[in-house]
Amino acid sequence: MSNIIFEFNGGLGNQVFQYLASLYLKKEFKEYRFKYCISDYIKFGHRKLEINKVICEKVNLVDKDNIKLNKLIINKSLTKFENLTRKNLFNFKNYLGCLNSISEKNLYYFYPELNSLESLKKIITEINFCKNSILKIIGYWQNPKNYILQIDDFYKYFKDSYNDKTIFLKNKEYISIHMRRGDYISNKKTYNYYFSKFSPLNY
DSSP: OOEEEEEEOSSHHHHHHHHHHHHHHHHHOTTSEEEEEEOHHHHTTSSOOOGGGTBSSOOOBOOGGGSOOOOHHHHHHHTTOTTSOHHHHHHHHHHHTOOOEEEGGGGGGTOTTSOHHHHHHHHHHHHOOOTTOEEEEESOOOOOTTTGGGGGGGGGGBOOOOOTTTGGGTTSOOOOOOOOHHHHHSOHHHHHHHHHHSOOTTO
16 A cells, blocks of 8 residues: 655644645545655754644654655656656656655646646546555645535544633634734745735734
8 A cells, every 4th residue: 555645844724734635635545545744844843743732633653754765866867858747757757666755836737727735636646656655745735625615524633622711602603813923024035925915014
């Protein structure tokens, strides 16, 4: 059985999106084992693995340094074939048994008309990974379009976080506002992007 390994990165919000994306694919692809690893960003202390605080069962973490991202020399050599499309390059790597990761930022080149999770699902369906292979999935998967209508199916994986202070939220309509302070103060590039696209800093 082949393994699909989702990488956790970012803060709790991003980790929840990554976890939900993995659950969605797990329902679609029962023939694969789903596991998890942490990014170097978390490993070196810039963030913490927080997903276990909100889910019922702790994730099955593997050490990505021990994941055999095999045949790296072949992978590097294949980048010299400039005439190969990204999709054909993926298929070629899989044929040679050295396809080891898929990054969300590259999926636009495969199916630009689809959102990233739909594109990833389509790629996994089409490529037919080699037996006993390991595929690492890298990304944030922040678009919940694929599973939002079936979100009730995913509740069972999360702890009931209601308590005396939040019980008033049950069975009532409410609006939640997520203030992303870190996106404004982390660095100038990020600040300029969010300042120009969204609310000004003094908001």
